[in-house]
Amino acid sequence: MVVIQALVDGILIGGVYAVVSIGLTLVFGVMGIVNFAQAEFLMLGMFVGYLAWAWLGLDPLIGSVIAFAVVFALGCVVQHTLIRRVLRAPPVAQIFLTVGLLIVIENAALLGFGSQFRSVTTPYQTSALRLGDLFISVPYLAAFLMSVVSGLALWLFMNRSWYGRAMRATAQDGMAASLMGIDADRMRRIAFGLGVGLTAFGGAVILPYFTVHPTVGAQFVVLMFTVVVLGGLGSVAGAIVGGQAVGIIQSLSAMAFPVQLQNLVLFLVFITVLALRPQGLVGGAR
Amino acid sequence: MSAPVATSPGTEPLLSVEELHAGYDAADVLHGVSVTVGMGEFVCVLGANTAGKSTLLRSVSRLVPRSRGRIRFAGTDLMALPSHAVPGLGIAHVPEGRHVFPDMTVEENLRLGAFAVRHDPAISGRFDGVLRLFPRLAERRRQRAGTLSGGEQQMVAVGRALMLGPRLLILDEPSHGLAPIVVDELHRAFLDIHAGGTAILLVEQNTALALSVASRGYVLESGRVVLADTADALADNPRVREAYLGI
Amino acid sequence: MDKRSDHRGPRLLRPTRRAALQLGGAAVAMPFIARLAYAQKGPVNVGVVLPLSGANAQFGVNSLRGIELAAEQINKAGGIKALGGAPINLVVADSTSTPTTAATVGQRLITQNSVVAILGAYASSLSIALSEVTERRDIPLLTMSFSDQITSRGFKNIFQVVAKASTLGRAQLTETAEIAKDAGQTLQRVAIMYEDTAYGTSQAAGIRETAKQTGITIVMDEAYPLGITDVTPLINKLRGADAQAVFPASYLNDGLQIIRSMRQQRIGIPVIGGAGGYIIPDFKQGLGEFAEGVLSIAPGSHDLAPELTAEFRQRHGYFMTHEALEHAVCLSVLVQAIETSGKADPAAIRDTLHTTRFDQGWAKAMTGGAVKFDQTGLNTLSEPLMVQWQGDDLVTVGPSKYAKKKPIWTA
């Protein structure tokens, strides 16, 4: 019973980890850039979701759509003005541009929103479904369902729409893509916007149980990298598997080890996967 | 050697490249190359590995970072366009090394070829046509392109280009590294395509093969056109026979 | 929900906007003015080192607000009388959230701004790193950090205005046992969960030790990483632990998650927080009605001196948090020490701090109504308080001599 409870919790939270991490892997897949500032867009998404709740009275699950839209637009601008300029630079320059971006966004948020912790109150955030001895947290379930929906939407977009296919084509072979008449710059803009937008969406979705403040991104950054590495850098399907893996590892490892060591367990898995299967658990499939 | 630019649209060649200088880093690869392809013509470009053949093709597709000179296609100045605007004019380019999208299925690869004309209702008909031209691709429709053999990948690359319904098909080393039997199949297909009215600009390492399918050819050496003639005349040219046919 | 958004959201944003407007003038000019002023032999420079950016920024900002309030009051009342009405001039530096920076900016305040003393730096690790500098430069450091290490190293220039963490931890357990007993329950089995920071671990150590002495069984004792993203594993463990009460030591985010997850799993046992995130206004804001009845230990409380703290509430729209209060106390005590010694000299201030009992100004807001440091620099009069969320407010419910209301025990 305890194991099942842990498993259920792990799967639910894993869905959320997946959706906040998909953006990171998408950006890497399309552009080969590891975006260290990705978690800052999560924070921005949380703030947008929070303000939509505070000013407009919108539930964060609805506000998440606004969060997506706002951060998507911001992402397009960031891609166009900053990231685009380092696409051909050495990886070190790419990494450190995003580190600079991280510092800027975090502190701009501190200036703009203040340092307070903010959280929303929703009617369902302290309720749970009960199935016998099993508790299913409603905010977790809601976040999970929203993650599944957004994951499906992304899958449909990537596989069923011209733009999605064009984006995948750009990721797999930018030169060939432009020979198909695909504007690679534009695809990269959309990919970056989509990547950070989805992360922002994930941020808003967890608002019913999580608190937002300008440095909240730091809580997620290493986690996101773990998810993405487990799934394979650049693999969207991998991020989903990786998210589930991280959620379940965290949840189950707490039964055998002190909770304090849950990150240690994750990092060891992370290093092992990198050393033995750098392409990630899902392998070559993108 | 460059053909005078025709003023009347009826006589203007489909593609005309004049005095093209192009290159990547510091040094130019092409030093004033002029090449034309007439409406429905089959032209090949010969030369050694680094003579600049690919650079010429890539200049037409606007993939070369630095270039000056004139490139016109059916009345449009290509020099002013970004690379992604070129296919929309009806130029399909099959790059050297095939460059299929490895993680997409054969069908997805083919359909992407029509991206530039994605609202064209003729696409589905063209798709069937490609499968008829390369029946092997029909069998492997749902297979990931990266898992195909070299020859099949080349068929995907060519088929993908055909999905555009191009007026000019640019082929860069299509038989490179393929088994002879596959090469034969491909070249039969090229002749079919040409017979359908599509102009072809072919770069081919296999000189003999190229001259056997094309009607006219250019020989490039160190970024300059050193010979331009009909295919038959080139095949008889002692210089070509010595340097490129090894006879 | 609408009422809440009108009330809370915009108002919380207001101070920040105002601060942003000041940026052009005050921020850039401040060090310059400070130096200029010193040259005129007028104001007394007091250094303030706080985490104004990074993870602890909120607490740094609150602390600064407390200090600014106290400084304004002192200057408005005619400055330091012993120095002919010299005003207090605060020289503020951001320690970020890293100890090295805290030490470096401390050094800067001492040598560039000739501060007579430094206040700060909120987090224990920052204060300890800062104290390594102040000790070697013989500059008094007044702090409200409650780590035991602050005053256990034999330093002469450090002053801790609040009770130590181990004392807080002990009181957290004994006071709770007291409250339970009054409600007719004997506390026998408790659970501890704490973030693995200096604050969380030392607090937990205090509880653990006291439990051993008083024969209370700890049925769950779990540290968790700072910045935990999912507390359900903790709550699952708690569910199986059969505890009568749970003692979490955490900042806000984990605290909210813990309470929410407990409510989801219908675990109704009393929660006794270990200060941190449990005694700030955002706790109530985040939990709404579910905050009701949550107890916490606190090193100080605004309701002990409503006449002093009311102005803070008026100005910022929320009650004066304990870190704001205690930092105001630090400044107030410092000024009283200058008044007593009659000169703005670090050594004289230090000696006065060690030997005098301060019972004026903000010192009245502390337990015992005064501050008295021993030779290690610890305020011997400070006692931990038990506070509880009742209605919209955080009220002192123990020990009984300080209690403003009766505690509610909901077991």
Added chain:
Amino acid sequence: MRPSLVLAAVALTVAALLPLTLDPAGYLIRVLTVTLLFAAMSQAWNIVGGLANQMSLGHAAFFGIGAYTSTILLVNYGLSPWIGMLAGAALGAAFAALVSVPTMGLRGHYFALATLAFGEVMRVIANSWPSLTGGPAGISVPFAPDSLLMLQFKSTLPYYYLMLAALVLVTAVFVVTKAGALGYRLRAVKENPDAAEVVGVDTARVKTIAAVMSGGIMAALGTAYAQFTFFFDPETVFGLGPISIRVALIAILGGIGTAAGPIVGAFVIIPLEELANSWLSAGTAGLSQLVYGILLMLIILVQPRGLVAPVEALAARWRTRRAR
């Protein structure tokens, strides 16, 4: 005499004489001392990051090992930090060799992420092992009177010279390594590992040697740091932001793979942080960091190959011209 040597001699003379004009326990000298320390740390990173082109984001692991080893030996056994420094360096080097095993085959982003994870592992361990490390509450170097043997001084001046000596030493190691056979092999591995192997370079071995040198030196500097600040906690010495990313950033902004790069980088970044902090932090929370971040991005966009790159290019042109 080569112009770079003249420049180095002048810089060293200035560095040696400069403190005589400063308050020996003041702020400026402290900033300079921290700058020298970070220049030395970055130079140590440069052996792996610059010569072997392995973008480590986990160098805090070695730094922290050095800081903890000497301090634990000092606190528990009263051992001189000099001995602790040697022990720490040995442990750091051993850990570097250990880390090399699983990360050897990784390149680019993958290597960066794997090393990042190693740094975090060390932080978690230090945090969860309070009986050894003092845990999250941190660890203090016991207060002692001025003593060279115990490497403890009230004034900042001796630390300034300590860090200066460290920087000179590490830079010398870097220069000698780069100019020696190992340097050629490392550069070959960096440019094309397969080609290097085929012409006889044992790529695994040279990479491990570089990692061990770098890790050992980094650990020794950790001890110097511990003795300088007297207090640290796991986040301070094992931190991703404060150490790992910072040392890499300094080298990269200065110019990766060059001896001058880390020094130039440190003398830009650390004072920049200080200036931003002292001018802006009193006003609005976050402003100083915001300005700092914007400046970082600007430098990277304008000069992605580092600040010394244009100078290097000039020097290279000059050399070629002379060679003709």
Added chain:
Amino acid sequence: MTDAVLAVANLSKQFGGLQALRDVSFTVAAGEILGLIGPNGAGKTTLFNTLVGIHKVSAGSIRLEGREIAGRKPHRIAALGLTKTFQNVALFMDMSVLDNVLVGALLRQDLRSARVTAAACLDRVGLGAVLHKRAGDLSFPERARVELARALATGPRVILLDEVMAALNAVEMDAIMGLIRSLRADGLTIIVVEHHMRAIMTLCDRIVVLNFGQKIAEGSPAAIARDPQVVRAYLGREYQA
């Protein structure tokens, strides 16, 4: 062949499901120039990479002067005297020409004497004048020569040349062929992969033909040119003329 310097027996190499080499066997005698031809994708470069240890051997044996080298790392194999040049010219682009070759010379020498050896090797390939140029700034024909010099600097017994003539015109090609012959005269054993038939035919003592990872023929240039299987698989119908 008893005086075989290099003996390859039943060599196979698999990448995942792909059989890149299947049961390839041949020997090379001391001082011989062996040609290796076949269509692209036939496995020539894979064979080279497997011989020098870049790729792990899946099955079979490789003996260099009687010593088994299969399974050893490339730098060990280089130390035993077998090295290669790279098809697409894998120079250390950011290093000077001299330093490129120096790295090879360091295999058996200290820095000081390696520098002398490197300069001598560069002289030998006719690049004595551009020692201090950045390798990346060289022309393609020059780069191929640096590759050769770098390989020579390791002091090899056997050297594998992967399309060193790919980018050359007829004059340059003759020069390189002269160079290769002079190396053989110095006692080096050489295997060349080359597309250019004229070069292969005139330069090589013997030729091995690969197709689809398998050896389909072996023999003198004249015999190979007549071999029907080779003509069908590789040379194409035009060569029948």
